[in-house]
Amino acid sequence: MKASACGKIILFGEHSVVYGQPAIAVPVSGLRIYANISKGKGKIYDPPMGEVIDMADRKNPLAMAAWLAMEKAGKAGADFDIRISGDIPPYSGLGSGAAVCVAIMRAVGMWAGREFSPEELAGMSYETEKVFHGNPSGIDNTVVSYEEPVYFVRGKPIEMLRIGKPFTIVIGDTGVKGSTKEMVAHVGKLLKESPDKYNAIMGHMGEIANSAREIIEGDSPAKLGPLMDENQELLRELGVSHKSLERLIAAAKQAGALGAKLAGGGGGGNMIALANDAMPVEAALLNAGAKRVFTTMVGK
Ligand code: MEV
Numbered sequence: 001m002k003a004s005a006c007g008k009i010i011l012f013g014e015h016s017v018v019y020g021q022p023a024i025a026v027p028v029s030g031l032r033i034y035a036n037i038s039k040g041k042g043k044i045y046d047p048p049m050g051e052v053i054d055m056a057d058r059k060n061p062l063a064m065a066a067w068l069a070m071e072k073a074g075k076a077g078a079d080f081d082i083r084i085s086g087d088i089p090p091y092s093g094l095g096s097g098a099a100v101c102v103a104i105m106r107a108v109g110m111w112a113g114r115e116f117s118p119e120e121l122a123g124m125s126y127e128t129e130k131v132f133h134g135n136p137s138g139i140d141n142t143v144v145s146y147e148e149p150v151y152f153v154r155g156k157p158i159e160m161l162r163i164g165k166p167f168t169i170v171i172g173d174t175g176v177k178g179s180t181k182e183m184v185a186h187v188g189k190l191l192k193e194s195p196d197k198y199n200a201i202m203g204h205m206g207e208i209a210n211s212a213r214e215i216i217e218g219d220s221p222a223k224l225g226p227l228m229d230e231n232q233e234l235l236r237e238l239g240v241s242h243k244s245l246e247r248l249i250a251a252a253k254q255a256g257a258l259g260a261k262l263a264g265g266g267g268g269g270n271m272i273a274l275a276n277d278a279m280p281v282e283a284a285l286l287n288a289g290a291k292r293v294f295t296t297m298v299g300k
Pocket of ligand 1: 013184
């Protein structure tokens, strides 16, 4: 039996969302993690991370995902093995941590004859996100569990986002590993050292996310471009960008992208570009050293 979960991109508001500002994230249904479950002895094989995890190791987030799902389904005893595969690289800002846990939970649910609701999955995967990230806002596990575009404010009821007119996003992978946990800790330190300065940046990011929401729900998504550039400028000020990201962002813009920014925790990982015409942007990204490009139509 095989279950899966999608990847995600944060269009606006990564980092500021940790501090209560609104953010917008969309699923990338074409990029997925798979969890294959079969009779076994309680092992999780995770080739993307090069790990074999014993489900008795409850501190491991993947083992924890399986246990949480077993407990919710009222199933005792891990009489199965799980094999992970898929196309969302770890440490890339595309939500691989949330996706692997949600895929495992769905697989365990199938094994136990129980289909979890998105709400149940989001609740359980928030627990595993804490192990991955330390201080997660909850946006990654929410968008991955619901597989719907979301307008997300930490601690508030989830609001699904209506996409007025579909738009094209090109995703470029720097191939550089970015640790969300480290980046979130770095921003936390800045906020402690200079609260006035960095709270103002967070507030500004929140305003951008609110303006973006209106545009996304309207019918002129091209207007999102300048907002992406503005958001990226603020992410630079937080020190979460990276030269590999800047190189791809510049290449995308030169090739006609309407706006571009990093997506997710930063420090490497993926960038996104809004494009009228995806092909020249994809070519420019590959030319500038992107390890992989992927184009997704948001709202289709
Ligand atoms: C990571 O995808 C997004 C961050 O805002 C962290 C979080 O919201 O938990 C950087």
